Amino acid sequence: MATVTFDHATRLYPGTERPAVDQLNLHIEDGEFLVLVGPSGCGKSTSLRMLAGLEDVNGGHIFIGDRDVTDVQPKDRDIAMVFQNYALYPHMSVADNMGFALKIAGTPKADIRQRVEEAAKILDLTEYLDRKPKALSGGQRQRVAMGRAIVRQPQVFLMDEPLSNLDAKLRVQTRTQIASLQRRLGVTTVYVTHDQTEALTMGDRIAVLKDGLLQQVGTPRDMYDTPANVFVAGFIGSPAMNLGTFAVNNGLAEVGPARIPLEREVAAKITEADKGKITLGFRPEALEVTSQANESAFPVEVNIVEELGSDAFVYGTLKGDLAANADIHSGAGDNQIIVRVDPRNVPAKGERIYVAIRPGNTHVFSTATGLRLS
Numbered sequence: 295m296a297t298v299t300f301d302h303a304t305r306l307y308p309g310t311e312r313p314a315v316d317q318l319n320l321h322i323e324d325g326e327f328l329v330l331v332g333p334s335g336c337g338k339s340t341s342l343r344m345l346a347g348l349e350d351v352n353g354g355h356i357f358i359g360d361r362d363v364t365d366v367q368p369k370d371r372d373i374a375m376v377f378q379n380y381a382l383y384p385h386m387s388v389a390d391n392m393g394f395a396l397k398i399a400g401t402p403k404a405d406i407r408q409r410v411e412e413a414a415k416i417l418d419l420t421e422y423l424d425r426k427p428k429a430l431s432g433g434q435r436q437r438v439a440m441g442r443a444i445v446r447q448p449q450v451f452l453m454d455e456p457l458s459n460l461d462a463k464l465r466v467q468t469r470t471q472i473a474s475l476q477r478r479l480g481v482t483t484v485y486v487t488h489d490q491t492e493a494l495t496m497g498d499r500i501a502v503l504k505d506g507l508l509q510q511v512g513t514p515r516d517m518y519d520t521p522a523n524v525f526v527a528g529f530i531g532s533p534a535m536n537l538g539t540f541a542v543n544n545g546l547a548e549v550g551p552a553r554i555p556l557e558r559e560v561a562a563k564i565t566e567a568d569k570g571k572i573t574l575g576f577r578p579e580a581l582e583v584t585s586q587a588n589e590s591a592f593p594v595e596v597n598i599v600e601e602l603g604s605d606a607f608v609y610g611t612l613k614g615d616l617a618a619n620a621d622i623h624s625g626a627g628d629n630q631i632i633v634r635v636d637p638r639n640v641p642a643k644g645e646r647i648y649v650a651i652r653p654g655n656t657h658v659f660s661t662a663t664g665l666r667l668s
């Protein structure tokens with residue numbers, strides 16, 4: 295087992311102007327499950343492929359343990375990769391698929407058989423060892439791909455969207471299985487996904503990338519409770535955080551009729567570039583449905599109610615002053631706001647409700663830089 299370190303690792307594809315991965319600094323602990331997450335094209339696969347040795351590193355270094363592997367051949371890095379398309383050999387049995395890399399490496403037959411059987415046991419594949427991949431379900435194929443990585447007993451597992459071929463239900467099941475398997479094996483793992491829920495549920499820590507730049511690294515809690523900037527705030531969490539830009543006067547953010555006090559240290563960080571404004575984030579659960587009589591409440595017209603059993607969310611359009619004067623948006627769009635409501639008492643579509651931000655439940659960002667101030 296080993297640590298993994300990206301040290302200013304940069305990848306500039308030939309013929310492009312901006313690096314796909316720009317000076318990535320990231321240290322992954324021995325045995326850690328680290329999830330690289332971000333929108334399409336942000337550089338996740340490129341980062342993983344640099345670590346695998348499948349992509350040139352144009353600047354900086356990559357270490358596995360203390361060893362600088364920047365220029366080491368992929369086969370000499372002691373890693374195993376699981377891809378999105380499992381790339382199983384169709385004409386080989388499950389057992390042969392799983393043992394293939396060992397066979398190529400010249401491992402004695404008996405050893406291969408033993409490791410394959412062990413892995414099959416862990417993955418619940420014992421009864422399928424003699425089948426061909428086409429006679430397996432999607433989930434079973436995914437487990438064969440995992441098995442192929444496990445039998446190699448590598449120092450690091452690299453996984454690039456390994457669940458994206460599975461249907462929603464199987465994806466949820468399999469992500470729990472992979473996470474608990476990784477913890478049992480204790481092998482350092484770098485896992486790529488664009489799905490923030492997968493990131494939150496699987497990772498010991500999460501690294502968020504955008505446009506090739508690392509935005510923040512932290513535990514799922516850190517990312518949810520203290521996003522470092524507006525991008526991470528909007529990306530992590532489902533449904534997404536509501537974000538709005540508001541005027542500040544005398545240390546109070548003017549959110550429609552509400553006056554939200556800013557902490558003194560926070561207010562002191564506002565600069566001229568912010569032009570007297572501040573960006574506030576408030577998650578759907580930071581809003582409460584109240585009455586028109588509440589002087590901090592603002593009106594929202596209900597467009598859709600999403601009922602999830604244990605939870606319910608209103609997707610609504612801001613009405614009144616706030617709609618005219620503030621710049622509010624959420625994952626649902628401009629002037630749209632998402633509110634968690636009591637699932638046993640949901641408003642009707644078209645209804646006008648009054649919502650207020652619960653005190654102390656806002657995230658404060660600089661309007662100019664997008665960086666967290668609170």
Ligand SMILES: Nc1ncnc2c1ncn2[C@@H]1O[C@H](COP(=O)(O)OP(=O)(O)OP(=O)(O)O)[C@@H](O)[C@H]1O
Pocket residue numbers: 307308310314332333334335336337338339340341488
């Ligand atoms: N071989 C290549 N040549 C030129 N540009 C490339 C090449 N491969 C990837 N890119 C560009 O580099 C950027 C990062 O790509 P990458 O595949 O790492 O994204 P990703 O985060 O894995 O996205 P996705 O979630 O869609 O898989 C993108 O802008 C992509 O267009």
Ligand SMILES: [Mg+2]
Pocket residue numbers: 338339340
């Ligand atoms: Mg990718």
